Amino acid sequence: MKGPVPASSARTPLPSRVPGVLGNTSLERFDAVIIGAGAGGSAAARVLTVVGGKTVLILEHGPNYFLGLDDPAPDQPRPLFSNDELKLTIRGFVEQDPLLEPRTFRESDATPAQFHPDVNTLPKTVGGGAVEADMKYPRFNRVDFRLASALEEKGVRYEGAAFADWPVSYDELEPYYTEAERLSGVQGLAGSDPYASPRASAYPMPPGLSMYVAEVLSSGARALGYHPFPYPGAQNSRFYRGRPPCNDCGFCSGYGCPNNSKGSPAVTTLREALLTGRCQLRYNAHVTRLLHDGQGSVTGVEYVDDRGQAQHATGDVFLLAASAVESARLCLLSDLGNESGLVGRFLMFHAQNIGVGIYRQRLHGERGRSVTHGISDLRGVCPGGDEIDPSMPLGGIVEFGTNSGAIAGAQAAVQAYELARLQNIPELTLWRLIRANVFQAHIAVTIQQGEDAPYFDNRVDLDPQLKDVFGQPVPRITYRPGALERAARQFYGPRLVELHRAAGAEYGFLAPLDRPPQSRHVLGTLRMGDDPRSSVCNRWQRFHSVENLYAVDGSVFVTSSGYNPTLTIIALALRAAAHLVSPSSPERVLGRD
Amino acid sequence: MPAVPRKAAEKARGISRRQVLRWGILGGSLALIPLSVPGCGDDGEAVVPERGRELAAFLGDDELATLRAVIETVLPIDGNTTRLYDGIERYIQRLLSDVPSMDHPGAIFAGGPFSNRNPFPDVEHGKASDVFPRNDFEHFVPLTRLQLLGWRARLLGSETVDEFDFNASVLGPVVGLRNQYRSGLQALDELGHATFARSFSSLGADERQVVIQRANPDFVALVIGHAIEALFSVPEYGGNPGGLGWQFIGYDGDSQPLGYAIFDRSSNSYRERSDKPTSTADPNETFSPFPAEIANLLRLLTRLAGSPRFP
Numbered sequence A: 001m002k003g004p005v006p007a008s009s010a011r012t013p014l015p016s017r018v019p020g021v022l023g024n025t026s027l028e029r030f031d032a033v034i035i036g037a038g039a040g041g042s043a044a045a046r047v048l049t050v051v052g053g054k055t056v057l058i059l060e061h062g063p064n065y066f067l068g069l070d071d072p073a074p075d076q077p078r079p080l081f082s083n084d085e086l087k088l089t090i091r092g093f094v095e096q097d098p099l100l101e102p103r104t105f106r107e108s109d110a111t112p113a114q115f116h117p118d119v120n121t122l123p124k125t126v127g128g129g130a131v132e133a134d135m136k137y138p139r140f141n142r143v144d145f146r147l148a149s150a151l152e153e154k155g156v157r158y159e160g161a162a163f164a165d166w167p168v169s170y171d172e173l174e175p176y177y178t179e180a181e182r183l184s185g186v187q188g189l190a191g192s193d194p195y196a197s198p199r200a201s202a203y204p205m206p207p208g209l210s211m212y213v214a215e216v217l218s219s220g221a222r223a224l225g226y227h228p229f230p231y232p233g234a235q236n237s238r239f240y241r242g243r244p245p246c247n248d249c250g251f252c253s254g255y256g257c258p259n260n261s262k263g264s265p266a267v268t269t270l271r272e273a274l275l276t277g278r279c280q281l282r283y284n285a286h287v288t289r290l291l292h293d294g295q296g297s298v299t300g301v302e303y304v305d306d307r308g309q310a311q312h313a314t315g316d317v318f319l320l321a322a323s324a325v326e327s328a329r330l331c332l333l334s335d336l337g338n339e340s341g342l343v344g345r346f347l348m349f350h351a352q353n354i355g356v357g358i359y360r361q362r363l364h365g366e367r368g369r370s371v372t373h374g375i376s377d378l379r380g381v382c383p384g385g386d387e388i389d390p391s392m393p394l395g396g397i398v399e400f401g402t403n404s405g406a407i408a409g410a411q412a413a414v415q416a417y418e419l420a421r422l423q424n425i426p427e428l429t430l431w432r433l434i435r436a437n438v439f440q441a442h443i444a445v446t447i448q449q450g451e452d453a454p455y456f457d458n459r460v461d462l463d464p465q466l467k468d469v470f471g472q473p474v475p476r477i478t479y480r481p482g483a484l485e486r487a488a489r490q491f492y493g494p495r496l497v498e499l500h501r502a503a504g505a506e507y508g509f510l511a512p513l514d515r516p517p518q519s520r521h522v523l524g525t526l527r528m529g530d531d532p533r534s535s536v537c538n539r540w541q542r543f544h545s546v547e548n549l550y551a552v553d554g555s556v557f558v559t560s561s562g563y564n565p566t567l568t569i570i571a572l573a574l575r576a577a578a579h580l581v582s583p584s585s586p587e588r589v590l591g592r593d
Numbered sequence B: 001m002p003a004v005p006r007k008a009a010e011k012a013r014g015i016s017r018r019q020v021l022r023w024g025i026l027g028g029s030l031a032l033i034p035l036s037v038p039g040c041g042d043d044g045e046a047v048v049p050e051r052g053r054e055l056a057a058f059l060g061d062d063e064l065a066t067l068r069a070v071i072e073t074v075l076p077i078d079g080n081t082t083r084l085y086d087g088i089e090r091y092i093q094r095l096l097s098d099v100p101s102m103d104h105p106g107a108i109f110a111g112g113p114f115s116n117r118n119p120f121p122d123v124e125h126g127k128a129s130d131v132f133p134r135n136d137f138e139h140f141v142p143l144t145r146l147q148l149l150g151w152r153a154r155l156l157g158s159e160t161v162d163e164f165d166f167n168a169s170v171l172g173p174v175v176g177l178r179n180q181y182r183s184g185l186q187a188l189d190e191l192g193h194a195t196f197a198r199s200f201s202s203l204g205a206d207e208r209q210v211v212i213q214r215a216n217p218d219f220v221a222l223v224i225g226h227a228i229e230a231l232f233s234v235p236e237y238g239g240n241p242g243g244l245g246w247q248f249i250g251y252d253g254d255s256q257p258l259g260y261a262i263f264d265r266s267s268n269s270y271r272e273r274s275d276k277p278t279s280t281a282d283p284n285e286t287f288s289p290f291p292a293e294i295a296n297l298l299r300l301l302t303r304l305a306g307s308p309r310f311p
Helices: A039-051 A084-091 A144-153 A170-184 A210-222 A266-274 A325-334 A406-423 A430-436 A483-500 A567-582 B006-013 B061-074 B081-099 B144-158 B179-195 B205-214 B217-232 B241-249 B292-305
Strands: A021-023 A032-035 A056-059 A102-108 A114-116 A279-282 A286-292 A299-304 A308-315 A317-319 A350-360 A373-375 A397-404 A443-450 A459-467 A473-478 A507-510 A549-552 B261-264 B269-272
Touching: A021 A266, A032 A039, A039 A056, A039 A170, A039 A266, A039 A567, A056 A266, A084 A210, A084 A406, A084 B217, A102 A459, A114 B081, A144 A170, A170 A266, A170 A567, A210 A373, A210 A397, A210 A443, A210 A459, A210 A483, A266 A279, A299 B081, A317 A325, A317 B081, A325 A473, A350 A483, A406 A430, A406 B217, A406 B241, A406 B292, A430 B292, A443 A483, A459 B241, A507 B292, B061 B081, B061 B179, B061 B205, B061 B217, B081 B179, B081 B217, B081 B241, B179 B205, B179 B217, B205 B269
Parallel strands: A032 A056, A032 A317, A056 A279, A102 A473, A317 A549
Antiparallel strands: A021 A279, A102 A114, A286 A299, A299 A308, A350 A443, A350 A507, A373 A397, A397 A443, A459 A473, B261 B269
């Protein structure tokens, strides 16, 4: 008789002294309630508590894997993340479960929305989406914040695109970018990207080691006249603010960092807020509704705790930081803030075009930080980043990437083998293909984070049929590429493939478009602006129609730019919170510990 | 009237979201064929392990024999690979048997941060130390209430889980993996009897191929998918004994806490590992061409991908 199989009986200790709560557990009255412990919510919490002396309650939907995050000992305890592909990228350790919280997708109003297991979901966990990201933290260009004007000046139009200027300029945001880089710990080399806008100071840390795949692709890029540069990233390359240097373990994009080298919001801004004694974080706490008085004021929030019990919390000010999709959904579920009719509208991802190259040599993408280099030559702006370049469509930064995952590589081999079987390729067996490890060891990708224009019809609203486990309507995503994205794919696709040829690849092709898009850059839906008729939030990210409600995540973005958005989310959240703390001189909060 | 046809919805619910590759690193480039897994019957059986007691193995001896025969048929591995097959079998049996409950983590999420396979770095001297961490991977992480709901439905079927009827009228029930395996293996045996008057595991290799060709392709895909997970996941889940799967593809597996870039505090800079460099090709890299059958496949993939492309 085989089996019974042995079972693990070992248990991990409970994550905190009071289950489900971190920080000062005795606090009962709060100046501010923040919904979401990701990049934006944590940055705002840090300013409010450390500099502003306010008391803050953070409600986080997901679990906490940073045991002892509120322990003031100088060496932070290591979290429960690990170099475990199955746990993180297959079984969804930090993800919402599509069985419990499904989403639906459609390309237009003309077709019914269908359930899909993954419509641009971001991790729900303490630390938010950045926990699982590889922390690529570039800034936007100066021209991004006045994009509508810049396009008009050059006579460039994209049919249907609702571009607008931001109510904040790059120069106003620059000190907050500097602060965001300081708090997160960003490595990079000032002056190495000719398209970057001016910066007032050097990066906090120099670049770490290059990945081999980045060196290979950079040589191809240089042969084509491009300007590869070390990608700015929030991974320590030195001992920095109590955290160790990254050791390039290879499990970066898609994985939490096991040794806190990543400047994840949890171990940077959030931890600093928790250590003030003025912050309380309740995790596994799913907010279901914002309560309001019907007069433009939020009075409290309802949430469900980890035991499934309905709970209530209140404060003076409320900050939404649950991601562009979930923050907008919460407004719609609460029937709040939508006087403009624009809540959920102008949803943007990035137009990700991906060139694939297959190389003879092993590129060992499992050593490094997932992406260490890229180019801005295909961004569609002039050097210096002040103007658009009308000779090409708006595009985006190109990341030089690869695949670190053995399971992912073998899964791809299974799919490729299915195709091969139909063609009867002699001598090819599935095992031989898996052993060759083509799709893990020999593959490189050029990923363009292309500008995704805001279109009125691209949006999130409430699905009329499906419910989540809490009994509430789930997000329905309506999205399709428009005039800009089609033009950009046409223009840049061949260039993304050509780069592989120049780098010595044996084979190259353009990956088909994902539907729904697989981008994790989720933006728009609560657009900021000065006119309440054409925007949801004002220049300080407060709702035009709700006096004590703010949005401090990617939802306020007016345009998507062509760069990874997290650093900009943090900079904006720092600025909004600084204005809350010090309306007359918000910049006085900067640089303070 | 459901917006989604029932069968399509059932299939979609079974897809692990992560089978669609994520994070743009490979994006759609590798999602050439959508993987799907089946929705079959549901007998509603729920076996919950009690804490401190050994778990009952879900698949019985006959089922295991059939499963082994299926794996050997759909994934013929060259050479002496008994240990690899044992690992795949152990991985699937454990997934189906070790069901998480309120006071038992099951075998869903191995712990962290480190296994004991790599040493700590010696950052004072920029080299590997001889100190190894304890193996945290062996201590599985307890599930939250929501994770428990989802995983019990995924393993046992949604009809056995309270609070799980909220979309059943639109999407239908979630068919548990246990029932997918039980009914899938039983169907193969019945097909073996119908075709060759013998159980699947007692058939010869060619006969097994005939039966597999007629079997439910969703079940075959499910088994292959789990076999891949078993071969290349960290060994603590039961497959990949001693990292043998990784060795076959020249992959290191988990690298923490040493990693590949070793910081040297004395020079305040990084040192690369000479045996496994980060920024250059491996010292023994040959740049040799792909074997003919692999090259043929890559030409086919390139052609199917459409333009722009090369060669």
